Amino acid sequence: MKTYEQINDRIESGKAVVLTADEVMDYVDKKGLQAAAKEVDVVTTATFGPMCSSGCFLNFGHSKPKIRMSEAWVADVLVYTGIAAVDVYLGCTQLRHGDPANMYPPGEFRYGGGHVIEDLVAGKTLQLFALSYGTDCYPLREIRTYFSIQDLNQAIMVNPRNCYQNYNVAINRSDRTIYTYMGKLEPHQKNGNYCSAGQLSPLLNDPFYETIGVGTRVWLAGAHGHVYAEGTQHAGGGARTPDGVPMGGAGTLALTGDMKQMKKEFVRGVSFIGYGVSLALGIGIPIPILNEEVLRRTCVRDRDILAPVVDYGVDYPQNTGNVIGHVSYEQLRTGQIQVDGKTIEVGSLSSYPKALEVANLLADEIRRGDFRLAAPIAPLRKDAKMKPLVKRGKNR
């Protein structure tokens, strides 16, 4: 048994033993659980992939004279201004003004909110254009200027939903090609896509949220951020394997971090043909090895994790809840899965090599004593279920 304090003391003194979730499995097999639990202080987990519920608050400071922005665009991408005068929220799936979207399908969606966030982190100079109705205290009615992230008072990433615990494998059983946030899917289940770091993914290494909770310090694209709430659509109460590994989406995390500390290699705008834009992020979360049980759970392997196969031709868009079956990440990693006796080629939207890079960078920071762990101040719910949106109306 170890406490957060003891682990942080070891980190401080540069003596902490840190392994990645990729390394820990073989280590425990070799050393035995009991001995390894005494020795290992921290296991680092990570993921790198598109996470659509991401965005940031920006504060521009005041111009002379002052403006209360009522509509604003950064690099021609609309930002939300329904907060204080020069605060805005920039969402990663917002399209650039004038983007034809899917008018001529499938649209290309070359640039949007995710790309703006990438450009900000990369230090590029971007245009701000804002309008206002003008008030006695904020008389300016229009401003067009150029800025980079250094000019901002704050650029704080606030992501309502990141790090899905597990995720669907998308296939298409309809008879036409479809374009989804899970990529291009050929008809008659010709191909499939999945999106998870599997055995390296944070919440799959802590399936019951024993160490990851509100307040946990995380590595958010290089910044030291934290979990500020359970993520939207957090639903830890779904089906699990006998080992406790969720067999569907399950838990999610709401994360925040200072964009001025982020590294551009881990903040990437992405475009999905026929669907839209998003942001790919690299996230690392350390798991303190408090006891043998926590360590045992970090030893989860791709073969123990099952992902639901879902038809995005009908079942996903129509919200039928139908799941065709489950396949393991070990199978997915071979590039082929079997569904109803048919072989389907599969690709990944989440990058394992990048996730591994994050897990190693975080491990190095902890070893150097540069990253201390924070104990959660509130746990994530284990029994939460996902509620649907019910259409109600006066007319039957």
Place this chain on the structure above:
Amino acid sequence: MNDDSVTKKLMFYFPKCVCDKPIIYHLVKDYHLIVNIYRAKVTPEEEGYLVLDVTGTEEAIQRAIDFVKTFDVTVNYSGKGVVRDEERCSHCGYCVPYCPPGALKIEDRATRKVAYNESECIECLACIRICPFGACTSAF
């Protein structure tokens, strides 16, 4: 075809003035090359690009290239019509099933990195359309 024949992937760039010359005809007729054209394009500025495989003896290919160069045509030996930006590629692997010849593939199961072998690329442009990171682009 004789035994010492080899196949080379080439990219030709034709400036405006030579777009109308029947160069490929001469490659076949005078140099006895087997030509497999992957992709050809004439831009609105009337410049031409051509990516092709040529099969023949080393010597015949060299002579043919010398002939082509007499027309002010730029020859790119690596045939890089489709380039991948190593810095932008996240190695997610999403493009792998969409690449018909397997030019993009996961070579090492341990690192899971996606290798791009441009000599196998048939320039179908599928990866350019679907790569979410915009890592793949066409030289023309």
